[in-house]
Amino acid sequence: MKSKISIIRCLDYEPSLVQEAVRKSIDLIGGISSYIKPKAKVLVKPNLLMAIQPEFGVTTHPEIVRAVVKLLKEIDCRIVIGDGPNVWGKQIQNIDRVYDLTGMKRISQEEGVTLVELDKRRWRGKFPLSTLLDECEYLVNVPKFKTHDLTTLTGAIKNLFGLVSGTYKTELHKNYFEHKDFAKVLVDIYQEVKPNLTIIDGILAMEGDGPATSGKLRKQNLVLAGSDCVALDAVLALIMGIKPFDVMTTKEAASRGLGKADIDSISIFGEKLHELGAEPFLLPATSILRTKIPKPIVQIAKQMIKYYPCVERDNCITCAACVQACPQKAVSIKRKKIAFDYSKCISCFCCQEACPASAIKVKKSLFAKMIGL
Numbered sequence: 001m002k003s004k005i006s007i008i009r010c011l012d013y014e015p016s017l018v019q020e021a022v023r024k025s026i027d028l029i030g031g032i033s034s035y036i037k038p039k040a041k042v043l044v045k046p047n048l049l050m051a052i053q054p055e056f057g058v059t060t061h062p063e064i065v066r067a068v069v070k071l072l073k074e075i076d077c078r079i080v081i082g083d084g085p086n087v088w089g090k091q092i093q094n095i096d097r098v099y100d101l102t103g104m105k106r107i108s109q110e111e112g113v114t115l116v117e118l119d120k121r122r123w124r125g126k127f128p129l130s131t132l133l134d135e136c137e138y139l140v141n142v143p144k145f146k147t148h149d150l151t152t153l154t155g156a157i158k159n160l161f162g163l164v165s166g167t168y169k170t171e172l173h174k175n176y177f178e179h180k181d182f183a184k185v186l187v188d189i190y191q192e193v194k195p196n197l198t199i200i201d202g203i204l205a206m207e208g209d210g211p212a213t214s215g216k217l218r219k220q221n222l223v224l225a226g227s228d229c230v231a232l233d234a235v236l237a238l239i240m241g242i243k244p245f246d247v248m249t250t251k252e253a254a255s256r257g258l259g260k261a262d263i264d265s266i267s268i269f270g271e272k273l274h275e276l277g278a279e280p281f282l283l284p285a286t287s288i289l290r291t292k293i294p295k296p297i298v299q300i301a302k303q304m305i306k307y308y309p310c311v312e313r314d315n316c317i318t319c320a321a322c323v324q325a326c327p328q329k330a331v332s333i334k335r336k337k338i339a340f341d342y343s344k345c346i347s348c349f350c351c352q353e354a355c356p357a358s359a360i361k362v363k364k365s366l367f368a369k370m371i372g373l
Helices: 014-025 064-072 094-100 104-111 158-163 168-175 177-192 231-242 248-255 284-289 295-301 321-325 348-355 366-370
Strands: 003-009 042-047 078-081 122-123 127-130 138-141 146-150 152-154 197-208 214-226 266-270 307-311 331-334 337-340 360-364
Touching: 003 014, 003 231, 014 197, 014 214, 042 064, 042 158, 064 078, 064 104, 064 122, 064 138, 064 197, 078 104, 094 104, 094 197, 127 168, 127 177, 138 158, 152 158, 152 231, 152 248, 158 177, 168 177, 177 248, 197 231, 214 231, 231 248, 231 266, 284 360, 307 337, 321 331, 321 348, 348 360
Parallel strands: 003 266, 042 078, 042 138, 138 197, 146 197
Antiparallel strands: 003 214, 122 127, 146 152, 197 214, 307 360, 331 337
16 A cells, blocks of 8 residues: 655745645645544654744744644644753753744643653663653654754654653764664664654755754745655655655665655655756755765775864854763863864764754865865
8 A cells, every 4th residue: 555645835834824734734645533533642743953943944833833733623632742852962952942932832822732841751672762652642743854964854754853862862872873873773763653643844944964053944835744754754855856765764664664665655645746846955965975976985985985073163152062962072162162072073963963053064084075075
């Protein structure tokens, strides 16, 4: 059986337009009651990476979340909204400030639903996940369509990383810093929780060095919906102008039979994929190694092709977010300036993800520069 997803155009975040687009996206694949039982308790999980306003395009827009909440209220669901934001070292971002700046607090108050902290956990294999997954009967995944320096794409599968409890996110980055290993952990999480429904905020997307302030905003004007996160991420990759298996989480999940990545096995409702007509996304600098170089050459040259984080001094506000974010303690402040110890750096780019000032950029090795990367 083919996986069903929908692609709907939505030109901006005006509430009535978003409500119409989200409703249509779900109706086209069977309607909300096909995925969520009436009167059930539902966890709505947006992407709330950091405490930042919606217009920066880093987090799921509150109007997308509102539209999802309204549809769930129509079938008398008991709704909670929650996410585990970024962790800087052993410090979790102030969740109240995250909810306030991202607009989630306002939406929860206006819609009469509860904001929750994902602070309690239960171990599931190699990671602890929020106990709210035990308390809620359904999970609705509401990611943001963005590029990502480590995973190339952050969409349906990657958004579930926020369900990992507290500071253990840092431990996972540290213990599984190789791209393929980290992708396997993300798919482990997906395999464990399997959202019942996913609605993707692709109205204002991000390209370049995402997923945070170093990325470039891109008006994509799309809302996508489906229950198969593998199929959704496969379609996002095609919209970006890359192959689905260029995204390691998609490749890994498909190999486990957790969803469909072959476009011929996906039924798309709404917009026609070939008619979207967008220019390919600007990819993260670090993704060039995985998507533009033939694999045999990568195997030979991988020891010489390297990427590192570095500081753009003019943008740096010396807030120490990168220092706190680094799982290897490779970043410090020396003489009032950010300094990297590259002997410790594992190029996980947690520092870039945590930076609120778009000050962390990508540094290439000499060999990478010589061959034009």
